[in-house]
Amino acid sequence: MTKQQIARAFDHFVAIDWSGAIGSRHRGIAVAIADAAGGPPVLVPAPQGWTREEILRLLTEEFPANSLIGLDLGTSLPFLDRKAFFPGWEDSPPDARSLWAMVDQICAADEHLSATSFVDHPIASRYFRRHGGREGVAFGGGRGRFRVTECAQALMGCKPYSNFNLVGAAQVGKSSLTGMRVLHRLTGRLPVWPIDSLPQNGSVVVEIYTALAAMAAGRSASRSKIRSHEDLDIALANLGSPPLGKAGPIDDHSSDALVTAAWLRTASRNGAYWQPEGLNAKIAQMEGWTFGVS
Template sequence: MRSFDRFAAIDWSGAKGSRHRGITLAMCEAGDAAPRLIEPPNGVWSRTAILNWLRTQAGERLLVGFDFSFAPPFIERRAYLPGEPTPDTARPFWAYVDAACDDDDLGAASFLHSRRGRHFYLGAADGPKADFMHFRRCEAHFNASGGGKPSTVYDAIGAAQVAKASFAGMRLLHQLGRDVPVWPIDPVPPAGALVVEIYTTIAARAAGLRKGISKMRGPAALDAALTHPAIGSRPHDRLDRYDDHATDAILTAAWLRARANDIALWNPTPLKPEIARTEGWTFGVV
């Protein structure tokens, strides 16, 4: 265990292009002040700008959560992309993905499209969707414990898909290198910043939002979640605009602060060393 002074949650995007209104960064300090949104350079965040911002925070006592999958499933089939000669641990796999992509702004759509039907589902022409539904041990455990139906990084179609964002995120993690450790793929460092994977739905459930209704689209709903006893935050400063990206990031940053000292979240029973180095784990799944 170690302590942090600040907590950040980043609502991520795998969309094409280099400016993404879906990317939102919220941050708070230790205590109970509500998280605030961090204004992006030039008005809209890019993935590269998030990478550059994170590099500047490397020496800070900062816990950062990203809402994408840090690796594809490995344990279930003993390979990330069966039949393709990929590395067998997360960090080398990130390098593999990055080297295969020339998309703008750390995008990874080309990686998925060039492998559609073999590894990724992008529509009915690729065959039965059920053939692509493979999950990491973290997702399988979360689902089995009643957490809900998880997404898979092999499903790249539809509003709920996480594939494009996750592979774009893997490119970011590769380019970040060792500047900021990534839990649990790396051990928790004694000082400096640390990156963890988050799932905003976990924060929403902790804040009392019931299953199936996890979005907060107005100030009253956001404050009700922030001031819930499990979150322990003061109400937020009014936003210019309310959307899922902003409210998810604000609430999840406050949830990270509330749970950062929970030993059980850093030591989930199902998390074995092989899972940690190949698939990673979502902070908050126990």
């Protein structure tokens, strides 16, 4: 099978900018949809902010059939570099799905699909860098550990953060852990590529990194955030999308979702993104992959 042949058609393209913040409703979560038939991407409104439970319902019940759905979070933690997610912990899970189940089980009492109990777990916390200068003895120092796909992102000019790092505005560790609780609930209901193989039809979830979409739209990695409708329309035009035609400021969560939905519409046709050079079956099951990293 060639790389061109592995690409398949979708009817809708959804991008979800995620949040791992504590609380019920999150203005940091944004949802945008682009139609394969054309037109500009459209934000799905949530005036008070989305809850993670509402996003789960969208994923399982409300998004149109045959959608490519991108979630801006890490679908797993580094494994291959140390041959374990949590080296030295006898309960360390053997693969990504087991990791999702573990996070969800430990956080069962946490409201709003948060992951506080996992971050504060007496053993799990040893592997994370947390606020207040609390660096676990097994964090590894420096920038922390990285998945294979994140190393490939760096070669593309991106600046990935370790999912074991929970400190800083650009960290994605908390988003990834809360996202794993959602992913666990998708098991048997919605495939998550490449942990699940790409189905011949129907919807599928992929991990996205919105900076990749911004770079494809003509932005640099250091200037990936878009905060005006004028700049947003320029980025959309670079992706072959009609403009929104609005003026003035826009929050970067909304612009991330809009640009990435438009990017998914074109990127989904690139067979190399579905069969990246650095991905194999073991990496897929242990660490997952970021769509768009070839």
